[in-house]
Amino acid sequence: MEGPRVLVVCAYCRKTISDQRGAATDVSHGMCASCADHYERLWQGMPLSEYLETIDHPVIMMNGDGAVVAVNEKLAARFGREKGEMRGLLEGEAMACVHSLLPEGCGKTVHCRECTVRRAVESVAKTGKPLERIPAYLDTKDGRVNLRISVRTKDGLFRVVVEEMKTAEPKAGEA
Numbered sequence: 001m002e003g004p005r006v007l008v009v010c011a012y013c014r015k016t017i018s019d020q021r022g023a024a025t026d027v028s029h030g031m032c033a034s035c036a037d038h039y040e041r042l043w044q045g046m047p048l049s050e051y052l053e054t055i056d057h058p059v060i061m062m063n064g065d066g067a068v069v070a071v072n073e074k075l076a077a078r079f080g081r082e083k084g085e086m087r088g089l090l091e092g093e094a095m096a097c098v099h100s101l102l103p104e105g106c107g108k109t110v111h112c113r114e115c116t117v118r119r120a121v122e123s124v125a126k127t128g129k130p131l132e133r134i135p136a137y138l139d140t141k142d143g144r145v146n147l148r149i150s151v152r153t154k155d156g157l158f159r160v161v162v163e164e165m166k167t168a169e170p171k172a173g174e175a
Contacts, residue, residue: 010035049083058162060091064125066107066118068094069157078165091117091160096140111139120151121158128153133163144168 008017010032052059058075068089076083092100100106116136130152138145148164
């Protein structure tokens with residue numbers, strides 16, 4: 001009599017590696033070849049720009065001053081820009097915040113005190129603790145955009161992942 005069915009899945013991507021009969025004590029998880037290749041490249045020092053493209057959501061990497069170090073194509077495309085032209089901009093400038101166009105500039109207007117992206121990065125810088133799925137918004141020339149962001153830090157850089165992005169519905173009486 002054959003043993004129970006043992007489904008071996010990749011612990012990273014959840015792809016089925018094998019489906020066979022075996023002993024109940026057999027390993028039920030592992031790493032598929034494509035994940036092994038990916039993580040080997042990460043461990044060997046995958047370039048930041050290449051790593052950012054592996055993330056399924058728009059991502060912006062910033063330094064502690066709020067200046068863009070790198071973005072992925074998903075974020076650049078969302079704002080109709082080239083990735084390279086966003087490097088060095090402050091986060092509000094890169095993400096088309098209308099308040100960044102005021103004479104005081106990004107981070108220095110009265111509106112910036114309420115910037116959830118800026119406050120989230122400051123909080124993570126201070127505590128070192130990541131923030132997950134924080135509600136935020138961005139005022140653009142096309143109106144308010146509601147966001148859900150997650151922020152993490154490593155080696156003095158801050159990774160802001162935009163997990164949700166949708167234009168707010170106009171309020172009654174607005175056009």
